Amino acid sequence: MHRLWLIFAQTVTVALAMLFVVTTLKPEWLPNRTAAVTLHEATPSLTAGEQPAPSSYRDASRAALPAVVHIYTTKDMKTQRHPLFDDPIFRHFFGDRPEGGKQQRNSGLGSGVIVSTNGYILTNFHVIEAADDIQVSLNDGKTYKATVIGSDPESDLAILQIKAEKLPAITFGQMENVRVGDVVLAIGNPFGVGQTVTMGIVSALGRSHLGINTFENFIQTDAAINPGNSGGALVDTNGHLVGINTAIYSRTGGSHGIGFAIPVSSVRSIMEQIIQTGTVTRGWIGVEAQEITPDLAESFGLPDVEGALIAGLMRNSPADAAGIKPGDVLLAVNGKAVKDPQVMLDLIAALKPEERVNFRLRRDKNIIEVQVKIGKRPPLQRERE
Numbered sequence: 001m002h003r004l005w006l007i008f009a010q011t012v013t014v015a016l017a018m019l020f021v022v023t024t025l026k027p028e029w030l031p032n033r034t035a036a037v038t039l040h041e042a043t044p045s046l047t048a049g050e051q052p053a054p055s056s057y058r059d060a061s062r063a064a065l066p067a068v069v070h071i072y073t074t075k076d077m078k079t080q081r082h083p084l085f086d087d088p089i090f091r092h093f094f095g096d097r098p099e100g101g102k103q104q105r106n107s108g109l110g111s112g113v114i115v116s117t118n119g120y121i122l123t124n125f126h127v128i129e130a131a132d133d134i135q136v137s138l139n140d141g142k143t144y145k146a147t148v149i150g151s152d153p154e155s156d157l158a159i160l161q162i163k164a165e166k167l168p169a170i171t172f173g174q175m176e177n178v179r180v181g182d183v184v185l186a187i188g189n190p191f192g193v194g195q196t197v198t199m200g201i202v203s204a205l206g207r208s209h210l211g212i213n214t215f216e217n218f219i220q221t222d223a224a225i226n227p228g229n230s231g232g233a234l235v236d237t238n239g240h241l242v243g244i245n246t247a248i249y250s251r252t253g254g255s256h257g258i259g260f261a262i263p264v265s266s267v268r269s270i271m272e273q274i275i276q277t278g279t280v281t282r283g284w285i286g287v288e289a290q291e292i293t294p295d296l297a298e299s300f301g302l303p304d305v306e307g308a309l310i311a312g313l314m315r316n317s318p319a320d321a322a323g324i325k326p327g328d329v330l331l332a333v334n335g336k337a338v339k340d341p342q343v344m345l346d347l348i349a350a351l352k353p354e355e356r357v358n359f360r361l362r363r364d365k366n367i368i369e370v371q372v373k374i375g376k377r378p379p380l381q382r383e384r385e
Contacts, residue, residue, distance in 0.1 A: 017119055021104075036266060053221060057183070057237060059239065060237070063235075065139055065187060065195060066140075067140075067233070068139065068188065068233050069111065069138055071109065071121075071123055071127055071128065072111040072137065073109070073127065074131065075109045075133075076132050082138060097343065103136045110123060110124065110230045111127075111188035111228065111232030111245070112232070113231070113233045114168060114169050115170060116167075117244075118165060118167070119161045119163060119164050119165070120149070120161050121136060121160040121162065122158075122271055123244075124158065124230045124244065124245060127230050127231045133145070134146040134147075134160060135147070135175065144163065146160040146161065147164050148160055149274060149311045150277070150280075151274070151276060152270055153214055154280075155266065155270055157262065157274075168191065170233060170240075171238075173238070174238065175263050175266075180201075182237075183201055184221055184237075185197050185198065185230065185239075186221065186224065186229060186234050186259065186261075188232025189228045190227065190228045198223045198224040199223055201223075202219060202258075203221055203258070204219075205220075208342050210360075211259065212247050214380065215266075216259065216342065217249075218262065219242065219243045221243075222257040224259070225247075225366045226248070230246060230247075231244060232244070232245045239287055241264055242263065242358045243263050243264055243267070244267055246261055262377070272384050281377070282349040282376075283350065283352060283353060284318070284374070284377035284378070285318040285322075285375060286309050286318055287312070287314075287330075289330065289344055290310075290311040292306070292307060294372065303360070306331070307339075308329070308343075309327075311346070313326065317375065318320070318373055321373070322372040324359070324361065325363070328363050331362055333348060333358040337360050345360070349377065356372070356374070
């Protein structure tokens, strides 16, 4: 009896083991059992009016690339001959040196953007500054000699022209549609390796107080911008121009993900003035302004740090003629609030010479208003290297 029970127990154990194996490995062998299936659901189709998320920026690149050019510049440099070079003993040990006054060539490179079919090209002023010869290479490999139509050092923009027709001009975007987080592409000629497209996002808008230009209102982006990209295009996902790549924040000379571009809104107005007149006209009143720090506000007895402290003014300037004095705090220009000296500079620069404008000031503890006849801002003087 005991032996029969042992055989029965062993048989049940083996049967259960077999059932477990079949259930786990071959469930379809069991009757009335449905095998598990993983389904890959199709993505629902888009409703009318919706656009698919971009998975490639080839169309934007294809639209913008032909309008971005390479700029090569050269300038003559005179070498100065030291009197020691004429000493026979010196020449015996160190050999002959270049003759004094011999011309040497210094080459540079950058990028530019074709803005009209008849040869106008937009670039940075620092790309072509002091250049004696400027060559522009198009996307199709053709090279042209360029002439400078005009420049604006204070915004770091310049307009060139080449003798060519039916060029692929870029399409200008709308700055009011640009938002932080938008995808942008930077196009240029970094390190001279050839035309290159990099991708990033708009990291910030309205960047100023960077000490790069006199007038600053930059788009910040993390799209890689490197030496040689200056003057190139920053475009949106439609390939439309939203900025001109100008500078990077870097401690090594390479991209650290902080690049700056001049917004297309500023570019357009400056470009139109340069093409029409060869220069840019801005308003000016002849004052030197200082930012109001908490310490200055306390020492002057000011209620806050808003405004621009007038630290000095030129004699016989528009501000002097209007009765503005050092120590005044400029609060508003033509009804627009002045937050700091940079805002003051931008507001005054946007005014037309000969225009009469109301300025609101704080003098001591009183608020006063004066009318200023706006003058013309003198051109920035730079020494030629």
